[in-house]
Amino acid sequence: MKKFTRMLGTLGIVFAMALGVGVCSSDALAIDRIVLKDGSVIEGTIVREAQGAVWIKTTIGGVPAERMYLPSEFTSIERNAATAPAEATRPATGGDVPVVPAVPAVTTPAAPRSGVPRGVVITLGDREHGDMVGVYMVANILERAIPVIEQEIGTDGTGVVVLRFMSGGGYGAEVQKISDVIHNEYKKRWRTVGWIDSAISAAAMSAHCLEEIYFTTRGNYGACTGFYGSLDKPVEGFELEKSLHQMEKISARGGYDYRIMRSMQIMDPLSATIDANGEVHYFADTVSGDIIVNRNTEILTFNAVSAAKVKFSRGTADTLDELSKAMGFQEIQWVGKTVKGSLWPISRAEQMQMDFRKKVKTDEDNLNRYYANYAIHVQLAAGAPREERPPLVNRARQGLEQIKSMVRNNPAFARNIWGGREEYKEWLEEQEKLLRDLMR
Amino acid sequence: MKRNRIQRGIAALIAAMTLHMLTPAPAHAWAAPVAMTASTDTLIFKNGNVLEGTIVSETGTHVRFKGELHGIAFETEYPKADILEIKRGTGQAAGQAATDTKVVDPSSYLTPPPAPVIDDGRDKIYWIDLTGKFGEEITQTPLRNALKDAKNQRADVIIVMVDNKVVDDEEIRGNEELEKLYAQFDELFRAEKIMAVVVDEVPAEWQKPPRIIYWVRRALGGIAFMPLTSKEVYFHPEGKLGGVGNLNGMRARGHRRVVEKQISLRRGHAVGWVNQSGFPQPEMLVRALTQEDFVLSLKIEGGRPVLFEGYPSNPGEELLTDDGMEGNADTIDQAARGEGNDVLTLDHRLAKLLGISKGTAETRDELLSLLGYRTDQIVKSRSEAIMRDWVRGFEAGKTQARRLWEEFGEVQVQGDYDQRRQARSTQIQKIEQIKSIFKRYAESFEWRWLARYGFPIDGEGGPGIAQLTEIQDRIRTQQLLDRR
Structure with missing residues (x-):
């Protein structure tokens, strides 16, 4: 018993986040398959349908269960799927392969108009679900969207990807990863621009490799000072120098004077002069330039007006039409479904981002429950006679599967909770062994 | 003082629950689903949950329902907004058709x-x-x-x-x-x-x-x-x-x-x-609105107002905000009057x-x-009615949530097995009702009010609905662990 408790305790962290859909095992008799929007596939027997909702008998962790899904929760139903090849839709179960969200179901794309470039808007963070860098804004989901975007706007170099930023910052550890995906993958394939609604701290640092940045009227960008969660704990010393150096390199990617980001990180003054050719020259004080960009004792955050004044922003746009014009397009085909209340069409790649954040939000809200469910049943099994353990271990396994599903959806959880991918794997192996031991 | 008492109360509650959680459970505690009979009513929720039992009462917006879940009897009121479908058994109220009823979202009545x-x-x-x-x-x-x-x-x-x-x-x-x-x-x-x-x-x-x-x-x-x-x-x-x-x-x-x-x-x-x-000078305006050391003055140029940083240098200019230092600092009286x-x-x-x-x-x-x-x-x-209904509903929700929370704390889980089970069912039901109130008015609940009455608070300062669900889970686990 002590051993099990100790092994559970090795997690050694407070779960303050959450999860969503458990991975369902295949039933030998399964003939129907429901592909959920988050990519999970539920196999079993459909027993009822009403108003578009379906009820399916399946097994979860070896326990028979009946589940109901609303039409808004699944992308497709495969009936009598046992006779059809299954691999294409089967969720990956390996620890390294992300399974959710899957690429949303293919809809017939609008026919490309000859000679007209196509574009998509991809959101990074939203008000409803979350915006934290390293939790809701992660490199991994941007990377997974690449083949979908390729399918939607082509690979001939004429496509446009608008990255709409809405984030108050987050984990600095994610900045380099996001910057790398944008710089090494997106920018090489498409004209990639930033559309800043709010990019604070790590979000601004993530966007800073973009040469072409537009603001919304209320946009803000900056305040990149690193700190460790508390107002009295700034990033200092070697770590600070490393961060400043990192951002100098990322500034070069975006073609920005390194002093701009520096003033966003530390209290360096900054002024600027625009010469007769329209070139902007920066000075690390408040007196050499004509325009004071950052005061002596402050940290820089741009707004739409101040960013445009020193040409950091290429323009201000609140609608897609205004953005298209600011980008110089006479005509551009924005790909995706028109959705009421959305200022841009929702492409499949964008739907992926939205689904991802929705699941992460569910994960954050429920992680404590999943972990508690796991831990309690391990403890119960450990205290029960051998013959009474199987159902308890099955319950524990369900909890563990939920945690695994969470990390598959968003590998950043492994870093944020366990301290790293390896640490997570190690913990997982311990738990798997523990469950096996309980069944001996 | 009150806060400390509340915190101690919560800690004691959690500690009590944790002790129970460590008690081994009998294998037979995995309750089989209640058999569905012709007289069973079924609530199918939008989140996929299905409850079977009996409709106790019903209004235009809520359904009061009793049944048994994981071996625990419950009676709870659910907003119809959360329900996809109501299946009525033969035990329905006279005059009601035994057909599926599509529940209309109450918000549609607002407009x-x-x-x-x-x-x-x-x-x-x-x-x-x-x-x-x-x-x-x-x-x-x-x-x-x-x-x-x-x-x-x-x-x-x-x-x-x-x-x-x-x-x-x-x-x-x-x-x-x-x-x-x-x-x-x-x-x-x-x-x-x-x-x-x-x-x-x-x-x-x-x-x-x-x-x-x-x-x-x-x-x-x-x-x-x-x-x-x-x-x-x-x-x-x-x-x-x-x-x-x-x-x-x-x-x-x-x-x-x-x-x-x-x-x-x-x-x-x-x-x-x-x-x-x-507004042409938004940053100047915001600095003056939010930072007390910012000195802002106004002058008129070409008939238009122009803000500038610093003190006035001629009678045509007007000081709007001083540096708030020493003798310039507002008195409490001035601050209180917004002057x-x-x-x-x-x-x-x-x-x-x-x-x-x-x-x-x-x-x-x-x-x-x-x-x-x-x-x-x-x-x-209907704007006046919409605003008024919200306020009334919220105030009533606060009162109800406090009462339910107090009642929850007063439930004694003791006696024989059936009494303990019933007590836990009551606890779960109380929390379910609190959650329902919190979900409906989540945006209006403020952390200070929640803290004052000892409710869990989420990371954004709102009602801790997930934490309440965790408490329910713990109670269910206690029930699983309980022996006759």
Whole structure:
């Protein structure tokens, strides 16, 4: 018993986040398959349908269960799927392969108009679900969207990807990863621009490799000072120098004077002069330039007006039409479904981002429950006679599967909770062994 | 003192639950589902959950339902908004058909079908009063519903009268811990959720967005930014706008660089919202509104107001805010009356002088007259009822939540097996009802109220619904562990 408790305790962290859909095992008799929007596939027997909702008998962790899904929760139903090849839709179960969200179901794309470039808007963070860098804004989901975007706007170099930023910052550890995906993958394939609604701290640092940045009227960008969660704990010393150096390199990617980001990180003054050719020259004080960009004792955050004044922003746009014009397009085909209340069409790649954040939000809200469910049943099994353990271990396994599903959806959880991918794997192996031991 | 008592109570509760959790469970505790009979009613929830049992009572918006879950009897009221379908067994009330009933979302009742629109060529005006406590009574859901009503009424102009009640801070003054927490509560960020309804949702949902006009009686605190997003603002002769705190106060609370970051990002947000109005010097205005060491003056150039940093140098210039240092510091009396000048508080004169206000009106008719409209152009709306219903519902919800929470704490799990099971069922039911209230009014619940009564609080300062669900899980586990 002590051993099990100790092994559970090795997690050694407070779960303050959450999860969503458990991975369902295949039933030998399964003939129907429901592909959920988050990519999970539920196999079993459909027993009822009403108003578009379906009820399916399946097994979860070896326990028979009946589940109901609303039409808004699944992308497709495969009936009598046992006779059809299954691999294409089967969720990956390996620890390294992300399974959710899957690429949303293919809809017939609008026919490309000859000679007209196509574009998509991809959101990074939203008000409803979350915006934290390293939790809701992660490199991994941007990377997974690449083949979908390729399918939607082509690979001939004429496509446009608008990255709409809405984030108050987050984990600095994610900045380099996001910057790398944008710089090494997106920018090489498409004209990639930033559309800043709010990019604070790590979000601004993530966007800073973009040469072409537009603001919304209320946009803000900056305040990149690193700190460790508390107002009295700034990033200092070697770590600070490393961060400043990192951002100098990322500034070069975006073609920005390194002093701009520096003033966003530390209290360096900054002024600027625009010469007769329209070139902007920066000075690390408040007196050499004509325009004071950052005061002596402050940290820089741009707004739409101040960013445009020193040409950091290429323009201000609140609608897609205004953005298209600011980008110089006479005509551009924005790909995706028109959705009421959305200022841009929702492409499949964008739907992926939205689904991802929705699941992460569910994960954050429920992680404590999943972990508690796991831990309690391990403890119960450990205290029960051998013959009474199987159902308890099955319950524990369900909890563990939920945690695994969470990390598959968003590998950043492994870093944020366990301290790293390896640490997570190690913990997982311990738990798997523990469950096996309980069944001996 | 009260807070400590509450915290101790919560700790004791959790400790008690944890002890129970460690007790081994019998294998047979895995309760089989209750067999469905012809007389069983079934609730199918939008989240996929299915409950079987008996409908006890039913209103237009709620269903009271009793049944058994994981071996625990329960009786709980569920909002119909959460229910996809009700399947009625043969034991239904007389006169009710045994067919599936599609539950209509109660929110659809809030907005009546569009009234017949008489197009006499004149603008239709929709009136909204934003009154009461910001964040609780002035909040996004009723505002959104009022705007939906305005859309149905095909309004051309929406006039929003702002008159918020200032939060009474007496209860937190002197309590260092609470003061510290309160200082971290950024009303601007709360206001963003409300302002987005007007600034983002209206243009996205209206084919021809209406003119939005604000009439300011009192806009103090986070709501001050709301009128500042508009190009059309009018003031009441006693109108005040400001009171958005003192950002510099953060400087005493941490490392200077980190604090400056926090100030900078907040200013960045605030300036962004003011940018929406097209005001030509948004950063100057925001600095004066939020930072007490910022010296701002006004001069007139070419007949237009121009803000500049620094003290006036000639009689034609006017000092708006001083540096708030030593002899310049506002007295408590000045600050309380909103008449100090360490930070900027706009009254009708200053607002007009700065070009923020287009005019001053004492009454609604006077305002309409200034706008060139007549009273009969105001359409008959439900905005007042929408706002009033929200406030009443919220107040009733608070009272009910407190009562349920107290009752929950009073439930004694003791006696024989059936009595213990019944007690736990009662606990679960109480929490379920609290969750239902919290879900409906989540945006209005403020952390201080929640903390005062010992409710769990989520990471954003709202009701901790997930934590309540965890408590329910623990109770269910206790039941699993219990032996006859």
